[in-house]
Each structure stands twice: as structure tokens, then as C-alpha cells.
Amino acid sequence: MRSLQGDFSAAVQNTVSDLVNLRMLVEAMLDFPEEDIESVDVWRRNTQLQKIQSGLKKTLDAAKQGSLLREGAYVVLVGQPNVGKSSLLNYLSGEQVALVSDVPGTTRDVICKEIHIEGIPFHIMDTAGLRDSEDEIEKMGIALTRQTLKKADLILLLREANQPISLEESGIIASLPSGIPQLHVFNKIDLLQKNEINQEVDKEVAVSAKTGEGIPELRQKMLQMIGWSNIESGLFMARERHLLALQEAESRLFLAENVIDHPEFFAEELRLAQYALNSITGEFTADDLLGEIFSRFCIGK
Ligand SMILES: Nc1nc2c(ncn2[C@@H]2O[C@H](COP(=O)(O)OP(=O)(O)OP(=O)(O)O)[C@@H](O)[C@H]2O)c(=O)[nH]1
Numbered sequence: 001m002r003s004l005q006g007d008f009s010a011a012v013q014n015t016v017s018d019l020v021n022l023r024m025l026v027e028a029m030l031d032f033p034e035e036d037i038e039s040v041d042v043w044r045r046n047t048q049l050q051k052i053q054s055g056l057k058k059t060l061d062a063a064k065q066g067s068l069l070r071e072g073a074y075v076v077l078v079g080q081p082n083v084g085k086s087s088l089l090n091y092l093s094g095e096q097v098a099l100v101s102d103v104p105g106t107t108r109d110v111i112c113k114e115i116h117i118e119g120i121p122f123h124i125m126d127t128a129g130l131r132d133s134e135d136e137i138e139k140m141g142i143a144l145t146r147q148t149l150k151k152a153d154l155i156l157l158l159r160e161a162n163q164p165i166s167l168e169e170s171g172i173i174a175s176l177p178s179g180i181p182q183l184h185v186f187n188k189i190d191l192l193q194k195n196e197i198n199q200e201v202d203k204e205v206a207v208s209a210k211t212g213e214g215i216p217e218l219r220q221k222m223l224q225m226i227g228w229s230n231i232e233s234g235l236f237m238a239r240e241r242h243l244l245a246l247q248e249a250e251s252r253l254f255l256a257e258n259v260i261d262h263p264e265f266f267a268e269e270l271r272l273a274q275y276a277l278n279s280i281t282g283e284f285t286a287d288d289l290l291g292e293i294f295s296r297f298c299i300g301k
């Protein structure tokens, strides 16, 4: 596993120099009428853009892995009362951190516990079961659950194994914030006969928070769903703002690709992509670009 800051700077610097090259090519193309532009230049422009995009993607992926390793992921347990959210939190953390009882509506506050799976910190948050309640304190707990959900990287929706989806659960699913990955976890499989478990595929996993059955699979699934890949590609311990800068550069290049047939717009998006990366590598101005052009082509000598 490599996590050297120097490797990160070098990777970003490489992308910046590729960008400078592409910008020079594009600036040169801008000076000629369209009919005089050689197809070899068009080909170079396209391949250089692709190279920059794939280089940046690699850097971004490695930086995201580093960020997961450092920051971890926020996971919120939701579901109807009594499905076993607190029991699951206790099982995952190996401690009795939350009260468990067969009285629906036991948990009111959000209870947070940090666990590690393969070294990745997961902040697991147990919440009040979602339902229509007349109890003032439970209602406050449910409102708190809704607030907590907004910050989640992953939502674990607990359901009882082999029970058809209830109207209340459909309501819960519909009310979850969109854009956050969800995993349906079917709990209490210890209450079923082996052949009763219809092992659900893909987005679903079956466990028992009582016996621990299915928990290893759940852990793997959680790693997978937050985007942790077994880091053969390496990782960078980039700062959060560096991650944002890389993402900004990535979207600028995407916009550039969309306006590739409009040279002025294309050049401008490239400039903005580079501007974003400058916040990592240091300032690079229009004068620097000119300097680069002069030094390479010896214009004006
Ligand atoms: N057999 C069996 N019972 C379970 C399992 N998980 C939880 N239970 C039981 O189900 C009941 C409710 O469990 P809790 O963990 O308190 O459920 P909860 O979802 O946190 O409930 P609220 O806090 O009320 O929303 C308790 O009696 C638990 O012992 C399981 O996997 N198997």
C-alpha cells in the first residue's frame, strides 16, 4: 500500500503538464481558420483529452480510497420499530451500546458507534424506528432520524426476513433521501427454517443479529457499497479540499468534451480544469502558459 504525499503531487502534476500541452495545441488551433486545421491535430487533441481524463480518474479513485481510509463512512440504520436495528448495532460493535427490548419504540436518540471493517472506519448510527407515533419524545426521535439520514453515506434499511414488504415500509423507502446508496438487510433469519430463506440478490442481504449469521457477508457488502476496492491501484491520502478540486477538474473536462467542436468554449473549460488543479499544485497563470509556449517553440527569437 502506498500513500506518499509526493506520489499524489506527482500524479496531479502529470495531469497538469498534459493539460498545458493540450491547451497549447488548442490555442494554436484557435489561430487557424477551421478549414486549415489538420486532421492529425484533431486526432492529437482527442487522444490527449482522453489521456488526461483517464489519468485524472485514476488519481481521483486513489484519492477517494485514501479519504475512505481516513474519514470512513456514515452508515444509518433505519426501519420499523422492533426489526432489530439496535441489536444489529450491538452485534456489529461487539458491545451492548444500545438498549434492546421487544417494546416497539425503544430507541429515541441517535446512538453512534465507530467500528472498523478491514481497517475502514464505519460510523454506525442506530435510530428511532420510523412510524407514525403520538408519543412526543418518540416523534422527536423520528425527526432526528430524518436529520441524520441526510448525512449518510450508506443507509441500511432493516426488514424482517421473509415478510412481505408492508405499507409502512414502502412509506419509509419512499421517504428516504435520494442519491444515498441503500442496502436492504433482512434480519431475524434464525427464526426461519433454512429452506425458507430466499437468499436475495444484489442489493440485499440476510442476517441474524442474534446468532451473527450473515454478518460477514453484510460487512463485505458494506465495504463494497461505500466504494472500497481492494487497493491494488494504490491510494492517496489527499485532503478533502484536494478531492473537491479533482472532482471539479473532472467535471470541467467532461464539459470540455461536450463542447469539443467549439474551440473557444473548449479552451475555456480546459483553463478552468487547470485552474481547479492549480489549487493543489500552485498557481499557473496565463503568463505561465505563454512562457511555456515561448520556451518550447522559441517564438520571437
Ligand atoms: N430471534 C431474533 N430476535 C431478534 C433479532 N434481532 C432482534 N431481535 C429481537 O427483536 C426485538 C427488537 O429488537 P431491537 O434491536 O430493540 O429492535 P429495534 O429495531 O432497535 O427497535 P426500536 O428501537 O424500537 O425501533 C428484541 O426483542 C430483540 O431481541 C434476531 O436476529 N433474531
Ligand SMILES: [Mg+2]
Binding pocket: 085, 086, 087, 098, 099, 100, 106, 107, 126, 127, 129
Ligand atoms: Mg432500537
